[in-house]
Amino acid sequence: MINxxxxxxxxxxxxxxRATSDGTSVSNVTLAVNRSFTNQQGGVDTDFIPCILWRKMAENTVKYCRKGxxxxxxxxIQTRNYENQEGKRVYVTEVVAEQIRFLGGQSTTERNESANSDRSSIEEVLLP
Structure with a gap:
């Protein structure tokens, strides 16, 4: 079988x-993925895929990635189910990551603005 x-x-x-009770790092992220075809209105639909990252993958993603x-x-792909507070059965399908690649990040302008805000907050702490 292949999954x-x-x-x-x-x-x-x-x-x-987040951390499990034994201290293992975990992060739940959602990826927005555009479909490769247009809908009847001529637009592109987007799917939102939930993914679970464990251990070092979770830590590095939190450290190096941001929204976008x-x-x-x-x-x-993993499926699971549970009973919610109303007693209804909820089914969840998600991707359990085995590898992650950081392919792109913030634009140059956003990076520069982020670096400048970090620098000014450091200066505020260091300067009397």
């Missing part, structure tokens, strides 16, 4: 790191 998927898309929000960063994920 492998490759997804390339943009992060829909800044990734956040382009990433490629290779992993496997």
């Amino acid at each position: 492998q998927v490759t997804v390339v898309g943009r992060l829909t929000k800044d990734p956040e790191r 960063s382009v990433v490629g994920v290779v992993g496997r």
Whole structure:
């Protein structure tokens, strides 16, 4: 049997790191992936693919990526279900990442603005 998927898309929000009870890093991210064809109105639809990143992948993604960063994920599709607070069965399909590649990030302007804001906050701390 083969269960492998490759997804390339943009992060829909800044990734956040959580830790399991034993301290293992985990991050749940969503990738926005444009479809390769147009709809009846001439626009392009987008799919939002939930992905789970574990350990070093989660830590590095939180450290180096932001909302809008382009990433490629290779992993496997996993389905699970649980009962919510109303007693209804909820089914979830997600990609469990086995590899991640950082393909693109913020624009040069956004990087410069981010670097300048970091520098000014450092100066505020260092200067009396």
